[in-house]
Amino acid sequence: MPEALSAPLVVEFPFTRxxxxxxxxxxxxxxxxxxxxxxxxxxxxxxPPVEYDPVTAEELRELTGVATTGTVTTWAWNPAPRPAQPLxxxxxxxxxxxxxxxxxxxxxxxxxxxxxxxxxxxxxxxxAAERTGAITDIACFExxxxxxxxxxxxxxxxxxxxxxxxxxxxxLDYRYTPxxxxxAYLDAxxxxxxxxxxxxxxxxxxxxxxxxxxTCGVATTEQVEVGPxxxxxxxxxxxxxxxNLDIEVPYVYAHIALDGADLALHARIGGIPYDQVRMGxxxxxxxxxxxxxxxxxxxxxxxxxxxxxxxxxx
Amino acid sequence: MxxxxxxxxxxxxxxxVSARRDVSIAGLVREAxxxxxxxxxLTWADIDAVVxxxxxxxxxxxxxxxxxxxxxxxxxxxxxxxxxxxxSVGGSTALVAANLVSARVHRTVLTxxxxxxxxxxxxxxxxxxxxxxxxxxxxxxxxFAPHVRAYMRRTGAPDTVGSLVAYKDRRNAxxxxxxxxxxxxxxxxxxxSAPMLWDPIRYSETCPSSDGACAMIxxxxxxxxxxxxxxxxxHGGAMRSEPTLFAGKDFVSPRAGRDCAADVYRQAGISDPxxxxxxxxxxxxxxxxxxxxxxxxxxxxxxxxxxxxxxxVTELDGDLPVNPSGGVLxxxxxxxxxxxxxxxxxxxxxxxxGEHQVVGARKALGHAYGGxxxxxxxxxxxxxxxxx
Numbered sequence: 001m002p003e004a005l006s007a008p009l010v011v012e013f014p015f016t017r018x019x020x021x022x023x024x025x026x027x028x029x030x031x032x033x034x035x036x037x038x039x040x041x042x043x044x045x046x047x048p049p050v051e052y053d054p055v056t057a058e059e060l061r062e063l064t065g066v067a068t069t070g071t072v073t074t075w076a077w078n079p080a081p082r083p084a085q086p087l088x089x090x091x092x093x094x095x096x097x098x099x100x101x102x103x104x105x106x107x108x109x110x111x112x113x114x115x116x117x118x119x120x121x122x123x124x125x126x127x128a129a130e131r132t133g134a135i136t137d138i139a140c141f142e143x144x145x146x147x148x149x150x151x152x153x154x155x156x157x158x159x160x161x162x163x164x165x166x167x168x169x170x171x172l173d174y175r176y177t178p179x180x181x182x183x184a185y186l187d188a189x190x191x192x193x194x195x196x197x198x199x200x201x202x203x204x205x206x207x208x209x210x211x212x213x214x215t216c217g218v219a220t221t222e223q224v225e226v227g228p229x230x231x232x233x234x235x236x237x238x239x240x241x242x243x244n245l246d247i248e249v250p251y252v253y254a255h256i257a258l259d260g261a262d263l264a265l266h267a268r269i270g271g272i273p274y275d276q277v278r279m280g281x282x283x284x285x286x287x288x289x290x291x292x293x294x295x296x297x298x299x300x301x302x303x304x305x306x307x308x309x310x311x312x313x314x
Numbered sequence: 315m316x317x318x319x320x321x322x323x324x325x326x327x328x329x330x331v332s333a334r335r336d337v338s339i340a341g342l343v344r345e346a347x348x349x350x351x352x353x354x355x356l357t358w359a360d361i362d363a364v365v366x367x368x369x370x371x372x373x374x375x376x377x378x379x380x381x382x383x384x385x386x387x388x389x390x391x392x393x394x395x396x397x398x399x400x401x402s403v404g405g406s407t408a409l410v411a412a413n414l415v416s417a418r419v420h421r422t423v424l425t426x427x428x429x430x431x432x433x434x435x436x437x438x439x440x441x442x443x444x445x446x447x448x449x450x451x452x453x454x455x456x457x458f459a460p461h462v463r464a465y466m467r468r469t470g471a472p473d474t475v476g477s478l479v480a481y482k483d484r485r486n487a488x489x490x491x492x493x494x495x496x497x498x499x500x501x502x503x504x505x506x507s508a509p510m511l512w513d514p515i516r517y518s519e520t521c522p523s524s525d526g527a528c529a530m531i532x533x534x535x536x537x538x539x540x541x542x543x544x545x546x547x548x549h550g551g552a553m554r555s556e557p558t559l560f561a562g563k564d565f566v567s568p569r570a571g572r573d574c575a576a577d578v579y580r581q582a583g584i585s586d587p588x589x590x591x592x593x594x595x596x597x598x599x600x601x602x603x604x605x606x607x608x609x610x611x612x613x614x615x616x617x618x619x620x621x622x623x624x625x626x627v628t629e630l631d632g633d634l635p636v637n638p639s640g641g642v643l644x645x646x647x648x649x650x651x652x653x654x655x656x657x658x659x660x661x662x663x664x665x666x667x668g669e670h671q672v673v674g675a676r677k678a679l680g681h682a683y684g685g686x687x688x689x690x691x692x693x694x695x696x697x698x699x700x701x702x
Contacts, residue, residue: 007445015375016433020338050385051340057358057388059344165335170375176445186446204561214557234467236459237513238452245449250513253452255460262561268451279467293448307467314464314566 005183012171022051024164025063025157030137033127036063036155037101045152047101063157067099068125069144077114086140092117096141100152108140116143133163181211184223192287196261198222204262227258230297231305232281233313237274252277256297257313264313271298280304317416319699321538321545322660324354324531330494330645333432334525339379340386343428346527347387350424354531355542358388361531362420367397367407367427368649369684372439374430387424399553401597401684403427404528404652405691408680409551411532412693416548421534428527429647436523436648455512455520455600457686461565462514462602468566471605471620473514477505478623479601480519480643486630487640489669494524494645519601519643526647528654535699546660549677549700550581551693558686565687571610574690578679579612582694583701587679588613591694593662593672594628594636595655596681598643604628604636611681611692630670638662638670652682656693663697 019027022038026049029036038049039062046060053060075094081087086108094117095104110126111117124144131137178186181197185208188195196207197220204213205224212219235254241247252274255264269277270286282302285294326349328334334342343366351357364387366380376382380396387394397407404427411425437454452459466473484500487493508518538545554574556563575587584590596611598604608619613634622628628636637643639658642651659680661667672678676697683690 005446009443009445011372011442013372013375013435013438015435018333018335018338018430018433020336020341023338051338052344052385052388054385054390057385057390168375178446182446202561206561214560215562234460234464236452236456236463236515237510238456239509239513240453240511242451242453245451247451253456253460253512263559263563266451267448279463292446311468312562314468314564 003183004177004180005186006175006177009174009176010171011174012169014167014169017166017168019164019166020051021061021157022049022063024162025159027133027135027166028159028162029157030135031131031133031163032159033068034155035066035068035098035125036157037066038062039064044102045100046103047098048105063155065153065155066101069146070096070098070101070123072109072117072119072121072123073097073104074119075109075117077117086136091140094123094141096123107138110140110142134166179211181209181220185209186292189292193225194227194258194285195223195225198224205260206263207258207261207265224260226260227285229282229284229300230256230258230261231310232269232277232279232283233257233264233310234279235269235277250274254297256283257310262313267294268296269298270296278304280307280310318418318534320412320415320548321533321535321541322530322548322664322695323533323538323541323543323545324350324356324529325657325661325666326350326353326529327492327654327657328526329492330524330526330647332494332522332524334430335432339374339376339428339430339433340383342430342525343383343426343527343529344386346428346529347424347426350529350531353543356422356531360422361388361392361424363393363395363414363423364389365395365397365407365411365414365423365425367403367653369400369403369429369436370398370439373434373436373648387426393420399684399689399691401648402652402682402689402691403684404650404654405656405680405682405693406553406652406689408530408653408656409553409691409693411530412548412551415532415534418534422537423532424529425532425653426527426529427650427653429649430525431523431647432525452512455515458600459512459515462600465566465602465606466514469617469620472624474506475605475620475623476514476519476601477502477516479598479604481505482629483598483637483641483643486638486670487644489630490639490644491668492645493640494522494526495640515600515602521599521642521646522644524645524647526645526650528650528657530653530657530660543666544664544697546663546695546697547699549694549696550578552577552581553689553691555689558688566606567610567616568687568690571607571683571687571690572612574692575611578692578694584694587611588634591634591677591679592675593638593659593678594634594681595639595641595658595678596636597652597655597683598637598641599646601643607681608636611679630672635672638667638672640670652684652691655682656680659693660695663695
């Protein structure tokens with residue numbers, strides 16, 4: 001049995017966020033070195049501010065400024081910072097209740113070691129040199145020996161050129177292991193053979209195999225070589241160019257039932273003008289040097305298959 | 315012990331658009347929820363539980379949005395559930411909420427579904443670069459277009475039927491103030507001359523990408539008695555699923571869809587859906603899915619669905635209006651699209667659909683599906699309480 005395959009899978013995308021009025025004021029404030037909270041009906045000041053009262057569900061819009069100094073309410077030491085965390089050297093994650101606020105804000109505290117951090121310690125904001133209207137405009141917190149430097153004062157949240165949206169890049173690092181059945185399938189492909197697996201219960205042949213029959217719920221192990229020829233069961237003509245795909249349009253994207261397989265796989269048809277492709281067309285794979293999968297399928301020249309021969313595979 | 319009858323007493327939607335840059339996701343869902351509460355003349359304190367749905371987290375990149383949205387939806391101190399069944403999620407979310415009332419777990423439930431596609435990338439979220447696999451070859455419509463061709467081959471439907479659906483739905487949307495696409499200059503000629511993206515699917519026959527939310531208030535018999543407006547009563551609801559790919563799968567008329575509809579009709583005592591149902595809101599992401607679902611849902615015999623469309627039966631003033639709201643073809647905040655179908659069905663039997671009201675609608679079907687024809691959810695609502 002071939003060795004099971006494994007490869008990194010990185011999923012990343014720059015998502016956007018529309019901020020709405022409260023977050024817009026909060027992040028624009030940070031850009032201007034101002035920290036804003038929001039006042040609830042019972043007079044509590046929430047920092048960071050939220051749009052809706054977590055207790056009463058009422059809409060909150062009354063903004064107010066708070067100090068840039070505060071008190072650590074709890075903390076955890078981070079001995080090994082990961083990429084994109086606020087500090088590259090070991091630091092403390094802290095919840096800080098800024099002076100004037102009733103709730104605490106999560107951020108990083110720059111401290112030489114865990115022995116230098118304690119609940120109740122006084123800290124102040126260290127502003128980033130370049131600020132864009134993001135939580136990272138607060139570079140981190142740092143220990144602070146003095147009294148409060150700011151006061152609670154009403155603030156209308158109005159700034160010139162407010163930040164209304166942000167980009168939040170997301171990245172997930174996975175390791176992908178396709179498993180026994182797909183590894184065997186890929187191994188056979190490297191010898192230009194297409195090998196599916198038959199369900200021991202319903203006897204249907206699955207290509208590509210997933211290692212189990214989705215209908216019967218039992219493992220498939222019997223390998224069955226299928227094709228290489230097959231029949232186009234249905235298709236569409238793609239007229240719009242897909243991103244990151246180096247194929248000239250128009251091209252034909254087809255469902256192909258390989259001889260001996262019980263469901264169709266999907267592939268591109270070439271070697272024939274796109275407007276001459278038809279249901280029932282007999283095709284075979286075209287392999288290219290170094291390609292893991294067939295590059296495309298082309299007509300074999302055989303007569304078309306009868307509709308009745310493949311209609312159950314549509 | 316018999317189950318509790320379930321009534322829809324509040325419906326709220328946002329005006330669906332391509333991008334709501336003025337609100338956060340919390341602000342978007344709040345808008346729909348507040349409108350539903352206003353419709354029902356209720357406050358946050360009247361809500362016992364919240365059931366929310368949306369499409370996969372990857373779409374907006376917002377992990378577990380139900381946590382973040384609890385404040386906006388007044389869920390503090392109450393049960394909050396999130397339902398997750400791909401494109402059908404709006405429908406299955408409503409059914410989970412309905413079951414909570416029906417089982418007398420809760421008396422009044424807020425249910426809501428949303429998508430903010432402008433902050434999202436559905437195509438990316440559905441086509442991750444899985445190692446060792448060939449990249450997706452055809453884009454969004456490429457998944458659906460071969461099935462449409464199979465339907466045309468199987469039934470002999472003329473290739474003009476799809477454009478009739480798009481023309482109808484876009485005209486219906488003009489009567490629905492919440493619909494996304496409002497094109498007052500729409501003509502059949504314009505629909506038919508639009509570029510062919512994934513032959514046989516034209517650009518004009520595809521759904522848009524929308525920001526929007528839809529909310530409903532479901533309650534028990536006592537709650538319905540306090541409703542200031544006529545309620546819609548749930549007569550039947552069901553979900554079915556099947557694998558996305560398996561040998562013998564019928565993509566044109568999936569068995570899970572047929573079985574789901576049959577279950578709903580059995581619960582509702584419907585023996586002839588074509589005659590007994592007055593309006594249908596079905597999930598039609600590409601125009602040809604109207605005739606396909608007409609057959610799958612039992613409104614037409616196999617091979618005959620396109621004839622209902624072609625003869626005008628599914629028009630707003632036809633014998634069986636389909637998607638009087640303008641449908642998914644006119645509005646598609648993915649996670650909310652299924653709930654909008656359910657909610658629009660409720661509006662019809664409440665007589666509160668405004669300009670797109672089907673005159674005299676007493677029974678209406680809401681339908682949703684998703685995940686590569688993997689999940690189906692439907693409900694049938696009526697103007698009268700269920701008899702049993």
